[in-house]
Amino acid sequence: xxxxxxxxxxxxxxxxxxxxxxxxxxxxxxxxxxxxxxxxxxxxxxxxxxxxxxxxxxxxxxxxxxxxxxxxxxxxxxxxxxxxxxxxxxxxxxxxxxxxxxxxxxxxxxxxxxxxxxxxxxxxxxxxxxxxxxxxxxxxxxxxxxxxxxxxxxxxxxxxxxxxxxxxxxxxxxxxxxxxxxxxxxxxxxxxxxxxxxxxxxxxxxxxxxxxxxxxxxxxxxxxxxxxxxxxxxxxxxxxxxxxxxxxxxxxxxxxxxxxxxxxxxxxxxxxxxxxxxxxxxxxxxxxxxxxxxxxxxxxxxxxxxxxxxxxxxxxxxxxxxxxxxxxxxxxxxxxxxxxxxxxxxxxxxxxxxxxxxxxxxxxxxxxxxxxxxxxxxxxxxxxxxxxxxxxxxxxxxxxxxxxxxxx
RNA sequence: GGAUGGGUUCCCGAGUGGCUAAAGGGAACGGACUGUAAAUCCGUCGGCUCCGCCUUCGAAGGUUCGAAUCCUUCCCCAUCCA
Numbered sequence: 001x002x003x004x005x006x007x008x009x010x011x012x013x014x015x016x017x018x019x020x021x022x023x024x025x026x027x028x029x030x031x032x033x034x035x036x037x038x039x040x041x042x043x044x045x046x047x048x049x050x051x052x053x054x055x056x057x058x059x060x061x062x063x064x065x066x067x068x069x070x071x072x073x074x075x076x077x078x079x080x081x082x083x084x085x086x087x088x089x090x091x092x093x094x095x096x097x098x099x100x101x102x103x104x105x106x107x108x109x110x111x112x113x114x115x116x117x118x119x120x121x122x123x124x125x126x127x128x129x130x131x132x133x134x135x136x137x138x139x140x141x142x143x144x145x146x147x148x149x150x151x152x153x154x155x156x157x158x159x160x161x162x163x164x165x166x167x168x169x170x171x172x173x174x175x176x177x178x179x180x181x182x183x184x185x186x187x188x189x190x191x192x193x194x195x196x197x198x199x200x201x202x203x204x205x206x207x208x209x210x211x212x213x214x215x216x217x218x219x220x221x222x223x224x225x226x227x228x229x230x231x232x233x234x235x236x237x238x239x240x241x242x243x244x245x246x247x248x249x250x251x252x253x254x255x256x257x258x259x260x261x262x263x264x265x266x267x268x269x270x271x272x273x274x275x276x277x278x279x280x281x282x283x284x285x286x287x288x289x290x291x292x293x294x295x296x297x298x299x300x301x302x303x304x305x306x307x308x309x310x311x312x313x314x315x316x317x318x319x320x321x322x323x324x325x326x327x328x329x330x331x332x333x334x335x336x337x338x339x340x341x342x343x344x345x346x347x348x349x350x351x352x353x354x355x356x357x358x359x360x361x362x363x364x365x366x367x368x369x370x371x372x373x374x375x376x377x378x379x380x381x382x383x384x385x386x387x388x389x390x391x392x393x394x395x396x397x398x399x400x401x402x403x404x405x406x407x408x
Numbered sequence: 409g410g411a412u413g414g415g416u417u418c419c420c421g422a423g424u425g426g427c428u429a430a431a432g433g434g435a436a437c438g439g440a441c442u443g444u445a446a447a448u449c450c451g452u453c454g455g456c457u458c459c460g461c462c463u464u465c466g467a468a469g470g471u472u473c474g475a476a477u478c479c480u481u482c483c484c485c486a487u488c489c490a
Contacts, residue, residue, distance in 0.1 A: 251444080259446080286443095291443095291444080291445080292444095356454085356455065357456075358458080359452095361458080362438080363452085366439060369438095398437075398439090399438090
């Protein structure tokens with residue numbers, strides 16, 4: 001079997017490594033226990049996190065043992081909101097809820113069963129630390145002078161940095177030490193923004209255990225001009241199908257810039273590198289084909305074959321007039337509530353296509369809406385039962401947003 | 409705790425008594441052009457029962473015919489000092 005390191009390298013994952021040659025050698029000769037941490041700042045992972053999940057999958061496929069660490073403890077340090085007791089309580093509840101969701105998601109993609117992988121939550125050790133003991137054992141190993149010289153703090157020095165946040169690095173370093181002691185974890189992976197936290201852990205393990213450990217960081221998911229990917233007008237692109245539907249996820253990747261297609265294929269699909277390299281030579285409208293493949297593959301990995309089929313079928317039905325309309329995003333309206341007729345603006349509001357009626361009026365003025373292929377000319381238009389065919393009606397907003405309205 | 413400078417609509421950032429729902433830029437959205445791309449151009453960008461009305465400029469009070477702009481108190485942030 002090939003060395004994962006080479007696989008990750010040729011796909012363009014790797015950004016920085018603590019000891020390149022040693023890591024490669026280690027990964028080549030034994031099953032390595034490694035970890036990646038995810039702070040539960042929300043109740044779902046988003047596409048930016050997913051690149052880390054992809055790495056874990058690659059690693060596991062090559063026989064290494066992942067520890068999926070949910071940062072139920074570190075998240076309390078990273079994001080110090082909620083000052084009063086009341087709000088703090090709520091905040092903790094929210095964290096637990098988020099942590100559960102994220103742990104569940106991780107288990108979907110990585111085999112965390114006995115012997116194959118490990119699921120952990122750093123709240124298990126961070127929540128019960130004794131301040132004095134911790135300072136004496138761990139705090140003594142850190143130099144404030146050195147910490148301040150870290151790039152991640154330098155940037156924050158201008159904006160201000162609380163002592164709480166300053167401790168984040170130490171918490172994460174301690175996680176690595178703890179996992180090293182409990183499970184023999186020797187390698188920490190993460191996004192490139194985690195670099196200083198990771199080397200802090202490597203340093204801590206060397207000082208406390210006199211043993212060597214390693215760190216490796218990966219590219220963040222960015223566009224070719226350096227902007228973060230995975231943000232839309234509706235917020236982040238989530239892994240949770242309730243928050244971002246498989247269809248929307250599909251469309252997100254269907255619509256990436258030309259310049260980003262190849263990068264996304266390498267990072268977010270398992271297509272063979274040879275095939276991707278071949279696709280990189282495609283030109284003009286063939287690039288469009290590549291986007292479809294990308295969108296399909298990503299949807300398949302995240303939501304499964306069936307959902308991916310549905311998404312591509314819906315997209316083809318809407319954009320190419322061929323395919324199955326059944327899976328198009330749909331809003332259901334109770335027939336009794338609809339009555340005989342409904343004002344367009346009300347209908348659009350119910351369908352979730354406009355945030356306010358003012359917005360609806362403006363869009364209609366700009367010819368932004370059509371119903372069953374006919375441009376809506378006036379916001380006073382009444383949609384009647386006659387507009388429905390078999391109880392269905394198709395609304396289009398702009399060029400690419402479709403919503404089926406269905407009477408039930 | 410002290411001194412100074414700040415908190416403006418999604419973000420950055422103008423505005424220091426009426427002409428301000430608040431310049432400019434970015435993002436976003438609609439239209440044209442395209443390949444469900446980019447770039448470009450045009451338009452929109454608080455809400456509503458929309459030619460009028462209502463709610464916004466850290467929070468709460470106050471002065472005034474009228475305040476984002478003045479006063480008071482409070483909260484928060486930055487910088488320097490302790």
